[in-house]
Amino acid sequence: MKTTGTRRSLAWLxxxxxxxxxxxxxxxxxxYVFPGPDVxxxxxxxxxxxxxxxxxGTFPLHDVTWQYPPAAALPILSPALVFWLDYPSAFFVLAFTADLVVLLLLLYAGLRPGRTLRGTWVWVAGVPLLGPTVYARYDVMVTGVAVAALLAGTRHxxxxxxLAAFGAMLKVxxxxxLLAARGRAAWGWAVLTAxxxxxxxxxxxxxxFAFLTFQRDRGTEVESLGALVFHVARQFGWDGQVLLNYGSVEFLGPYVDVVSTAALVLSGLAFGWLLLWRLRARRFEAHTLADAAFVGVLMFVTTSRxxxxxxxxxxxxxxxxCLCFRDSRMRLPVALVLGxxxxxxxxxxxxxxxxxxxDTLGVTLLSLRNTLLVLATILAARTLWRSTVPRPAPLPVPAQPTRARETSLPS
Known part of the structure; x- marks a missing residue:
């Protein structure tokens, strides 16, 4: 019966x-044409x-939209492997292939003893929620490297x-x-590879490494958490502009630098929390590696400019x-991310x-999306802390002195 149920689930997947x-x-x-701008x-x-x-043989030295580590050249050049197709078609085929590789990795992991196919369902259902943008960016390829790294982490x-270092050289x-990596092997090989x-x-x-300067000079992009300040301020006469800047649509004008700095401070605080967690964590289970990575990336995505x-x-x-592991407690944060x-x-x-x-529709959608990300971040961080950091032992309650029972002599 169990084998039949697994086959049926695989067929649906x-x-x-x-x-x-x-x-x-x-x-x-x-x-078919997807609604909105051409992604x-x-x-x-x-x-x-x-x-x-x-x-x-050179990087785009004078193009400020090039804001990626040097290994990003590899996915950009990869369509040359599919030489019989034009560049865009070859890229889409390779992005589709990366998606397929992730599916196979998650299936392999989910069918092992003690694992579950819930994680595979997250990938199958989650990717199409983002629409064609997934196949029109090289991020799905980087994600494939990251998934392979995490699944290898517990045993290799x-x-x-x-793989983590290679992924970082693709997109940081x-x-x-490596947040929850224990021992020297993972960190040592990461340093050597990088x-x-x-x-x-x-x-x-x-x-x-010209990308470091270009990345430093970015402003506040219109979809970020900090951008909500200016979306609301525009309703009250803020006289800034929305322009294509450094490869993204950003706010430019008064106080933008203040909000951008605040975002960097929030990212710094997130890093401080992760460092504190790493110093305090004591309970490391098979799923902790993935849970910690999920929390770390959530924090930096949510606080980013x-x-x-x-x-x-x-x-x-x-x-x-995360959800490939039966014992992972990240179900609610994962559901919020899917939303x-x-x-x-x-x-x-x-x-x-x-x-x-x-306008009202745009601000409402953006507020809802960013609220879901903030909630997911808070709940995921709370869950990670509770599952890995032992609670301090309660202070001993001082014993109450017992009063000697008075005895009265018979009169």
């Missing part, structure tokens, strides 16, 4: 994955422009360290996968790994014009 992914491909190949233009214009520069720390955030890749890119391609829609792909991937993903596709691309205009 694979069937729903196939149907939803075909729909995503139909959208990115423009067989594939990043591939056909920006990525292809970087591709033309990168294949000459060296593999995990290598996978360094947070050092080797940095040296190779620095020696062979000019401008490998930029919350691009593709960032939710990272969270869905990490959430899926935030659905609202995300509504605010971008479907009704992005309303977000840019700061």
């Amino acid at each position: 694979l069937g729903i994955w196939a149907v939803t992914r075909v729909i995503l491909l139909l959208f990115v190949f423009k067989v 594939t233009s990043d591939v056909s214009v920006i990525y292809q422009g970087w591709y033309d520069v990168l294949r000459t 720390p060296r593999v995990m360290g290598t 955030w996978p360094v947070l996968l 050092g080797a890749l940095s040296a190779v890119f620095a020696l062979t391609m000019p401008g490998a 930029v919350i691009s829609p593709q960032y939710l792909v990272w969270l869905i991937g990490l959430a899926a790994v 935030a993903s659905f609202v995300t596709v509504l605010e971008f691309p479907v009704w992005f014009a309303h977000v840019v205009a700061s």
Whole structure:
């Protein structure tokens, strides 16, 4: 009976994955037009422009939209492997392939003893909630590396360290996968891998680390948590502007630098909390590695100056790994992230014009999405702390002195 139930669940999983992914491909190949701005233009214009520069042996030194670590050159150049297709088509096929690889990794993990297919369901159902943006950004490829790293972590720390470092050289955030890594193996191999890749890119391609300056100068993007300040302020006459700046739509004007600084402070406080947690944590279970990574990335996504829609792909991937473990307590935060993903596709691309205009619909959608992320972050952090940090022993209650019972002599 159990085998029959598992086969039925697998059939549903694979069937729903196939149907939803075909729909995503139909959208990115423009067989059907998805509502809102064309999300594939990043591939056909920006990525292809970087591709033309990168294949000459140098990074886009003078392009402020290049804000990625040096290994990001690899996914941008990867469509050359599918040489019989034009650049955008090849990229979409490779993004689809990365999605398939994540599915297979989660299936393999979920079918092992003590695991569950809930995590695979999170990936199957979560990715299409973001719409065609998933296949029009290279974040799904980075997420694949991160999922492989976390699933390898409990038994193969060296593999995990290598993959986490490679992921960090693709898009920085996978360094947070190492938050709960114990022992020296994972960290040691991560340092070696990052050092080797940095040296190779620095020696062979000019401008490998120009992205650091470009990233530093970013402002407050219109979809971020801090942007809500200006969405509301515009209703009361704030005279700033919404412009395409550093590759994203950002607020420019009075007090933007203050809000951007506040976001950096919040990220710093998040880092401080994670450091305190790591020093206090004592109970490490099989799922703790994934839970800690999920919490860390949630914190930095929520407090970031930029919350691009593709960032939710990272969270869905990490959430899926968490729920591969039966004992993970992250179910409610994962559900909130899935809810935030659905609202995300509504605010971008479907009704992005309303977000840019700061009208009632746009502000409502953005407030709802960011509230869900904040709630998910708080609940996930609370759950991680309670499951790993032992409670202090209660102070002993001082004994009450007993009064000697008075005896009276008979008169």
